[in-house]
Amino acid sequence: MFRLRLFIFLLVILLSISSNSQTDEKVIREIYTQSLTNGKSYDWLNHLSNQIGGRLSGSLNAEKAVKYTKEELDKLGLDKVWLQPVMVPKWVRxxxxxxxxxxxxxxxxxxxxxxxxxxxxxxxxxxxxxxxxxxxxxxxxxxxxxxxxxxxxxxxxxxxxxxxxxxxxxxxxxxxxxxxxxxxxxxxxxxxxxxxxxxxxxxxxxxxxxxxxxxxxxxxxxxxxxxxxxxxxxxxxxxxxxxxxxxxxxxCKQLKDVLSYNVVGEITGSEFPNEYIIVGGHLDSWDLGDGSHDDGAGVVQSMDVLRLLKASGIKPKRSIRVVLFMNEENGLRGGNKYAEVAKQKGENHVFALESDAGGFTPRGFSFDCNDASFNQVLSWKPLFKPYLIHYFERGASGADVGPLKNKTNVLAGLRPDSQRYFDHHHAANDTFEHVNKRELELGAATMTALVYLFDKYGVNPISNNKRIKK
The missing domain is CATH 3.50.30.30 (Glucose Oxidase; domain 1)
Known part of the structure; x- marks a missing residue:
């Protein structure tokens, strides 16, 4: 009788795991379908690059980019959208x-x-x-x-x-x-x-x-x-x-610091609203090109993550934020300010993902986390295999999310194919025509899929289960 009960118990667990896996596969498939057939990232990048252009911290174009991205986030029907003030350096060429x-x-x-x-x-x-x-x-x-x-x-x-x-x-x-x-x-x-x-x-x-x-x-x-x-x-x-x-x-000349902003949008979590997942890129760029790969791509991909969650019918358990950081290139003021405010408010940031490696074909992610969390991430790797996403490695995340690091959370960086990135990095040819629409949209979907999984399962499920039982 004991063996029969044990068999039934194990069978139920296996069926549950299989059911979850099939559900995750279906949801992730829908995310990719939405991004590749109804994505907004390329249109947003077109405006950011061709109508605004290079966005050096403290410049008029940086101001225009703040205004534009906030207006676009407002249109998505998020629960909150706001500007976070930050003083930034102003250097002119x-x-x-x-x-x-x-x-x-x-x-x-x-x-x-x-x-x-x-x-x-x-x-x-x-x-x-x-x-x-x-x-x-x-x-x-x-x-x-x-x-x-x-x-x-x-x-x-x-x-x-x-x-x-x-x-x-x-x-x-x-x-x-x-x-x-x-x-x-x-x-x-x-x-x-x-x-x-x-x-x-x-x-x-x-x-x-x-x-x-x-x-x-x-x-x-x-x-x-x-x-x-x-x-x-x-x-x-x-x-x-x-x-x-x-x-x-x-x-060139260094002028006095000026006021600028991080742009933040949020979908408030339905079960754990005080646990925050953020996804972001940096809104500023150098001034020689229009900053399409560095980091216009990361900005619009991050914006589209929240739109894709809504379009795919996903109601997050945790609060999901998009953060468009100002001044990564010559000061990291935006990333440091966001982390400073989060600490002051006692916010619990469980997962943070940054896209700041260009809009090329996504290959996977690098993770800054403990062993338990990384093993959890590796268990999701088969879900990404159909999309040729194979790179899941320990490593650096992103400069802007780095200040959020603590002992338990997970920081990650999207890792696109890097071979052509430095042909454009910080140069006059970092322009819109060098970004491929499909590659950009694949990156947005890949980021959304990872955010979906972290939202569904949390970070380090053992500790989460203990918290829920209490």
Missing amino acids: GAKEFAYIETAPGKTTPVNICALGGAVATQALGLKANLVEVKNFEELASLGKDKIEGKIVFYNRPMQPHIISAFEAYGGCVNQRYSGAFEAAKYGAVGVIVRSMNLRLDNLPHTGSMTYGNLPINKRIPSAAISTNDAELLSSMLKLDKSIKFYFKQN
Whole structure:
């Protein structure tokens, strides 16, 4: 009799699991169908990119983007939509930069550069000096002040092509862009030129944030990125003649902080309204292109997550928020402000998902979580297999959701195919025509499916069951 009861008990559990799995498959199929046949993300991105354009923090375009996205969220019939104030830096590029290589008086070759975000301007007539080429900070230190003082430091460490993950390759060389001017100034350098963070050889310089650390204003030196083609040319010319000079002029300026906003929309949970799941991207972008991949794609995908939940007939148990963060690119003020307010209010954020890796074909997610939560996530992997979503790995989530991290919650980042991302990242060709509609909509559906599962099952189901029993 005991064996019969045990058999029936196990059979009921198996049937329940099978039923849940079939239900989840059906719901996720509906989510993908809705996104691919009735998606809004591409239309939203079209307006954000082509009617507004690049959205540098503190700019008029950033203000327009805040207004537009709030209006669109209002149209979705969410339970709440609001603006969260945040003070952000205001850096302006000014007139277009100009540069050339001089091999002799009057013999020059123009090259493509752009000022790095946060950099100071050159003098009004520009800066001309000899160069010293280095690959890293160790090489810089070995040369010392005697060989660097009065010269322009040329950082020429490329993204390593043998590294399969383009983001890993980026991480291996981005410190020269971010801290290059700070390090070079220690040895008396008068300026810095940095090879663009790009796996492709082309003529497009790529901007990005940089820091002067604790350097006083009068010690800060101009810092610019040079295109990969021109970096190759400059390096070759230096090998032939170390006496050549480099001239560049840039007109950027750092102004006082200004008021901006995170844009937030919410569907209030039906069972656990005080448990929050958020999905988001950053609304600001650099100013060279229109910020379609970085991070217009993440913004519109995140907006569509809430619309797709409603369109698929899903009534969330937990409160689902979309957060469009301001100032990820040059300060992370929006992400830090959101986490600060959440902490002040005692909000319990159980899961946060960010899309900030471009609008290319989704491959999966990276998760920042404990072992129990990751094992839970792995049990959902078969549900994504029909959509060729196979990448479920431990790793970083996203810069904006990072400040929400605690011991029990789960942070995640959407991971699209990364191979073409740095062709466009922070460059003038980060534009709408380089985003594929179907790939963008697949990403929105993939994010919605993961949010649906976390909402249905919660984080770390063992602890959730204990809480419910109480």
